[in-house]
Amino acid sequence: MLDARFVRENVEDVKAALKKRGYEFPLADFLSLDEKRMQVLKETEELRNRRNVASEEIGRKKRLKEDAAAEMAEMKTVSDKIKSLDEALKALEDETKGLLLTIPNIPHESVPPGRDENENVEIRRWGTPREFDFEPKNHWDIGEPLDIIDFDRAAKISGARFALTKGAGARLERALMNFMLDTHTANGYKEIFPPIIVNRESMTGTGQLPKFEAELFKIADPEFYLIPTAEVPVTNIHRDEILKESELPIYYTAFTPCFRREAGSYGKDTRGLIRQHQFNKVELVKFVRPEDSEAEHERLTADAEGVLQSLGLPYRVVALCSGDLGFSSQKTYDLEVWLPGQNKYREISSCSNFGDFQARRANIRFRREGKKGTEFVHTLNGSGLAIGRTLVAVIENYQQKDGSVVVPEALRKYIGLERIG
RNA sequence: GGAGAGGUGGCCGAGUCGGUCGAAGGCAGCCGCCUGCUAAGCGGUUGUGGGGGUAAGACCUCACCCAGGGUUCGAAUCCCUGCCUCUCCGCCA
Numbered sequence: 001m002l003d004a005r006f007v008r009e010n011v012e013d014v015k016a017a018l019k020k021r022g023y024e025f026p027l028a029d030f031l032s033l034d035e036k037r038m039q040v041l042k043e044t045e046e047l048r049n050r051r052n053v054a055s056e057e058i059g060r061k062k063r064l065k066e067d068a069a070a071e072m073a074e075m076k077t078v079s080d081k082i083k084s085l086d087e088a089l090k091a092l093e094d095e096t097k098g099l100l101l102t103i104p105n106i107p108h109e110s111v112p113p114g115r116d117e118n119e120n121v122e123i124r125r126w127g128t129p130r131e132f133d134f135e136p137k138n139h140w141d142i143g144e145p146l147d148i149i150d151f152d153r154a155a156k157i158s159g160a161r162f163a164l165t166k167g168a169g170a171r172l173e174r175a176l177m178n179f180m181l182d183t184h185t186a187n188g189y190k191e192i193f194p195p196i197i198v199n200r201e202s203m204t205g206t207g208q209l210p211k212f213e214a215e216l217f218k219i220a221d222p223e224f225y226l227i228p229t230a231e232v233p234v235t236n237i238h239r240d241e242i243l244k245e246s247e248l249p250i251y252y253t254a255f256t257p258c259f260r261r262e263a264g265s266y267g268k269d270t271r272g273l274i275r276q277h278q279f280n281k282v283e284l285v286k287f288v289r290p291e292d293s294e295a296e297h298e299r300l301t302a303d304a305e306g307v308l309q310s311l312g313l314p315y316r317v318v319a320l321c322s323g324d325l326g327f328s329s330q331k332t333y334d335l336e337v338w339l340p341g342q343n344k345y346r347e348i349s350s351c352s353n354f355g356d357f358q359a360r361r362a363n364i365r366f367r368r369e370g371k372k373g374t375e376f377v378h379t380l381n382g383s384g385l386a387i388g389r390t391l392v393a394v395i396e397n398y399q400q401k402d403g404s405v406v407v408p409e410a411l412r413k414y415i416g417l418e419r420i421g
Numbered sequence: 422g423g424a425g426a427g428g429u430g431g432c433c434g435a436g437u438c439g440g441u442c443g444a445a446g447g448c449a450g451c452c453g454c455c456u457g458c459u460a461a462g463c464g465g466u467u468g469u470g471g472g473g474g475u476a477a478g479a480c481c482u483c484a485c486c487c488a489g490g491g492u493u494c495g496a497a498u499c500c501c502u503g504c505c506u507c508u509c510c511g512c513c514a
Contacts, residue, residue, distance in 0.1 A: 038472080041471080041472070041483085042472070042473090042483095044483085045471090045472070045482070045483045045484085046482090046483090048482090048483060048484085049482065049483070051494075051495080052482095052483090052495085054494070054495090055440075055494055055495040056440075056441060056495085057494095058440080058494055058495070059440035059441080059494090059495070060440085060441090062440075063440080068494080069494095071494065072493095072494040072495090073494080074494080075494040075495080076493090076494060078494085079493085079494070079495090242431095242469085365469095373469095374469080374470095
């Protein structure tokens, strides 16, 4: 959420910045609403003040056994007025806030301008895609014969876009989870195992609601949501809190299943593990001081890259252009891993700096040492990594001509195998 | 699922028959003083958000005692609803 006062005072800048995203800011709506709101607010406060003063006077008179009927009658009408103004104010506030909640974050100045993913900018590459002396297969053509991935049974149990792993596949999934968590905790992230069903406030805090309800799985009664990413519960750990400066930065890592409706992606990645309604992911989340967030963003991205490097998986880092940026993000790097089966790089991690956008929504503040008042922290997060897609990458990059899969060195002690199949 | 208790400031805790309650008292914190140092002691001070004001302060004002409604001239105090916590019974991984 953007700051109302900031928007009010920087209308043109805000408008221009959001235009970079391809977002038309409803400027006139906001300003007239905001002005009306302030006007009503002032009026109510004046009346309240009058009432407070009069009520005190009435109390004094009553104690002295004097008559206060006239004041009481007058205040009755003042109170009625306040009540109706309050209703109007509440409506205006809801509307203003509702509008603010649907405005995306302002892209950071370093974000490359662009309309969509085609204008994202490659920052660097790591590793060299392997040369195959045979035609490399898709992961499902490797996994199904090995009987480690089963799409048909999962479809029977649940439906399309579900999969189940078994045997060495299930163990590989578990090995990846442990390997990633161990890697990140060694780098100073505290391990969290959060709830994966959350309330509306949490979803609003990180920016999924109110705008993206259609992408979420919802539990109707009682009202809850399944998380689309651990970012939601983990960032909301500190919702409505005032942290000490000495506590920052805070680093968390969390393994969770994630649930996404994937509405609007019909026909995309219909086969295979790439796009599932349910998938596992290890997430990295940071809470930092504003002046540190850019450097922390680079480090977080490097931490996610470290996992790919340890696994020997070639990848590239891409800076999302302004038009491809997520709603809450002010800057994002995607990590794209090489998939021989598709002969291209595919997203496996997304590392974002949200600035104070989420902190303002979720009301996460900190107090500086020796200073009065509070400031919003900056929040960041990134996948470290999406486990399903990592499993795909391992299988495709380490496939052998005979249909087996060699287990990367780093995973062997976790899975207890050198080869699958 | 049934029965009951409770939610007050960083923490503990008081709020009488509704009327200077933003809220006693204690602890912790901060600033002085004092003791050669430390501890103890003495005095003062310490919440968040909005609006106005100022060069910046000072200052003025509104709101906030879980949340949302209601009663009233006036509510932390009374009433309703919701959320959360705790205890007992039942059930259960």
